[in-house]
Amino acid sequence: MYLSNPILPTLSDAPLLAKLLQASIADKDKDRVTPQSEEESALQLTFLTTMFERDLTHPHRRYWIIRDLDSGDVASFISWTLPVTEEEEERVREERSRTLPPVPRRQSAGGGDYMDELMPKIVDMRREILGVPRRLNWYCGNLATDPKYQRMGAASKLIRCPFEEADRDSVACYLDTDLHGPAIKMYERNGFVRVGEGVSVSLEKYGGQAIHTHVGLIREPSPLST
Template sequence: MRLSDPIEPTLSDAPQLAKILWISVSDKDKDRVAPLSEEENAAKITFLTTMFERDLTHPLRRYWIIRDLDTGDVASFISWTLPVTEEEEERVREERKKAFPPVHAPQGPRTYMDDLMPKIMESRKEILGVPRRLNWYCGNLATDLKYQKQGAASKLIRGPFEEADREGIACYLDTDLHGPAIKLYKRNGFVQVGEGASISLEAYGGQGIHTHVSLIREPRKQV
């Protein structure tokens, strides 16, 4: 198995990114919440494919992938939002609304993330402040199951570090407190901050509490 260094994806990679992300999410939640039907899963992947096709051309997003050099398949990917103000982000959002017709998420049972997201947004405000502190924001990081534990995710998470350090800007993300990814982030210099946001899984066919926490990697001083 030969894997590439981090490279930029192409639009044709959107279906693979959608599948990798959705399988990753589903695998993480398989023992915690009620599973979706095959039809619901297919609808989610179709929706995510359209989202990636748009996001890959977004001027404020930066994507990197690790590619299997033998098959050409995407092994792992990451998305970062560039460090811009909320005003600039909103300006670009409004411009893209004029260029792209709306795409609605598929109908289906409400998930715990639908209800947790407002709490996560409040946590981000508490950590990053108002107006928001400039930061590189990690939106998604996912690895195809057959390529896990090959070091791909660590290479991707470090993608903006050199530029962030040079410009004196922090890298920020939030993730499942009890998920496997949090160890990866901490190994690569991220520190947990704040108390996070929690929600009971019982209303979604699961058990226990899901907690999302914020992590920051502060810029390193240039020598």
């Protein structure tokens, strides 16, 4: 199989991105929430497809993909939010909530959705790391790779996509991730540094196991050589 370098997706890639992200979410949540019914899965796929159709043309979003040049499939993708103020990002978030279909709820075996507890903590962590008023930053939203294309360097190529522009504008790149997830070492190899202790939720009350900890990582801009 032959993979492309990072390229920009087209609007017709929205269904492929939706399926890839849905599979990635299911893999991450397999020990935390009960499996989706067929109806729930279909609703989630509709939501994600609509989200990508909107985001791929949004001025504040930037996507890159790596494509299998033999099959045309999307092997991996990444989404970044461009550097905007916190106020502008909140305005876009509110606009999104009005224009997208309802978000499908993911119920855990113990009842409820652990993300309802985790997300406000992640927002507070980002604010603590980046300050108030928040310094401008590239924000990594989603990174997903089809399992059959993993360990081929696609994620590392994608994570570096905004670096040249960020360095030119002296802007940091920021992301948050599972402390014990497989991606954290890749982020660190590409210049991201963990900041603070992160935020945690107990998965036991949601029918899962142990403690889930999310950490923030930041890549400071590198001075451009002259």
